[in-house]
Amino acid sequence: MNLAFHKLASTGAQFYMLGPNIQAIKGLDKYEIHFIPSEYSTVAVDVASYNLPSQGDDRPNKLIEICQSLHTPTLVYCQGPTSAMKVSRLLMRECMVERLADCEGAADWIAESYHPDWIVAEALRHGVGIHHGGVPRALQQNMVRMFNDGLLPIMVCTSTLIEGVNTIAENVIVYDRRRNNKVLDFFTYRNIQGRAGRMGKYFVGNVFLLEKPPEDAEVSVEYPIGMQDADTPLTLVMQLDDDALTDESRVRLADALERNFLSAATVVKNGSVEPAVQDNLAREMFAIMQQDPSVFSWRSNPSQPQLIAACRMIVRHLWSVRTKGLGVVSPEHLAWHVRALGSPDGIKGYLTQVTEGLEDKEAISQKVDEAMKIVRNILVFKFPQDLMVLSSIQAELSQRLEISNGDFGYFAEMVENMYSPALLIALEEYGLPLPIGRKIQGYLSPFYELNDVLDQLRNFDVETATELSPFERSLVTAIQNSV
Known part of the structure; x- marks a missing residue:
């Protein structure tokens, strides 16, 4: 940014x-x-603060009491997916017991296309939408569409919905005063509060704070x-032109590049990774390549030992504590997820493998949530980026050792796009879920330019696609009217 x-x-x-x-x-x-x-604000906000403790039954009981008294669209903010799952089960058990006919089609489709025991499908049957980072982008959009159309009375969400998504809600319940494991800062709290009310619909929004709100702060x-100093990350400094650098930044950067095992060109090319990290990574890769040149010389698809070797470098050098907390516990585990994502049955096949052997529905749902976070945060985002860092480093080291270099670009792109055409993945941003995209990709190909594919999607006659269910036809039609 x-x-x-x-x-x-x-x-x-x-x-x-x-x-x-x-x-x-x-x-x-x-x-x-x-x-x-x-x-200035287009709506007024009434705030009720209860200052309840984070532990015990007071918050769950107050949540039930409030939700039972409300009859207009309500957002319930939770700190993360685990809290959202617990809150959704509580609401289904105490407030939203009956199934809603308007939500059955969407819920059945999610259960069929992802996993039948995923709480996102189960909650949707009861009129409770779930919106967090592990829910695929297209499903998030459909949840918001159903909520704004009045089909979902309650949306349980995390900060993924609070920041920058237009919703039509009269009520906001702040169940947790945390974001992940950190106490909400004043800025985020005010953003959450600002989701209550909507100009032209609800001129007075209601905010219910179950825990003590943060102190006011500028x-x-x-x-x-514009504020470069000794603490400015070199990953930022490296990507600036020389005339944008301060004298201090020039000295810091020159020192980091001069002492590095890699050339300045390679270090700068991998600008998202600190020079010192690249230095350590390159030295270990060089030692490995001296002993066995074939480990990092692959192109197209790696063998299993080659993939594990790459994953070992990624986990050891390029992963932060936060990344390691997402559920991938070892290089071998990362390699397993990378391979499993390429299941012929797509995301459904991947989730089936992830949950194999589990019988408890709650445990299965929690595992699906965990896997969806792994897909979004690691497999289609961080892993391809990190793999390309390795690719550029091994290319330089191969030249030094006078051996054949590898090229990891093809495989990185395949994983990033979940082993599907890239433009099919791009359509997720327009609300078309990948399972539906894979069904109708024959009507949208060839996948050359995004605008061409969007034109084909707009002109696609859903009635001719007999492989689509009634819900899938209605969803594609809704997307056609918005792109």
Whole structure:
């Protein structure tokens, strides 16, 4: 985001940026800016704060009491997917006991296309939507569409819904005062509060805070490129042109590049990784390649030992504590997930393998949630990026050792796109779930340009696709009307 802003601001173009609840901006002294703070809001908000303890039955009981008294669209904020799952089960048991006919089609389709014991499908049958980072983007969009259309009375969500998604809700219940495991800061809390009410629909929003809210604080946005110091990450500094660097940053960068085992060109190319990390990674890879040149010389698809070797370098050098906390416990485990994602049955086949041997429904659902987070955060995002870091490093080291170099680009792209055409994955951003996309890909190919595929999707006659269920036809039609 900082680099994108830097590039845009460097053109001299005039533009404006919007953000809620911001009182100051720091680091833009070199630009001519006009900062206009405003407390204006299109709706009023009534806030009820209960200051309940985080442990015990007080919060669950108050949540039930509030939800039983409400009859208009309600968002329930939870700190993460695990909390969202517990809250959804509580609501199904105490408040949303009856099944809703309007939600049956969507729930049946999710159960069939992903996993029958996933709580996302079970909750949807009872009119409870679930929106968090592990839910595929297209399903998130459909949840929001159903909520805004009045088909879902309650949406249990995490920060993925709170930040930047338009919803029509009169009520917001803040069940947790945390985001993941950290206490909510004032900025995030105000963002959550701002989801209550909607201009033209609900002019007064209701916010229910079950725990003590954070203290009021001034919110300022800092632009680190304009505030470079000894703590500015080198991953940011490396990606700036020389004229944008301070003298201190030039010295820091020159020192890091001069001492590195790799050339400056390779280090800068892998700009998202700290130079010191690249240095350690390159030294270990070089020692391995001296003993066995074939380990990192593969192209196209790696053998299992080659994949595990790559995963070992990724886990050991490129993963943070946060990444390691997502459920992948070893290089071998990462390699297993990478292979399993390529199941001929797609995401359904992958989830079937992940949950094999489990019998308890709650345990299965929790495993599915965990797997969906692994897919989104690791398999289609971090793993391909990290693999390309390895690819560029081994290319330089192979040249030094005068051996054949590998090229991991094809395999990285395959995993990133879940072993499907790239433009089919792009359609997820437009609301088309991958399981449906795979069914109708014959009607949308060839996959050359996104605009061409979108045109084919708009003109696609859903009635001719006998392989689609009534729900799938209705969903494709809704997407056609929005793209």
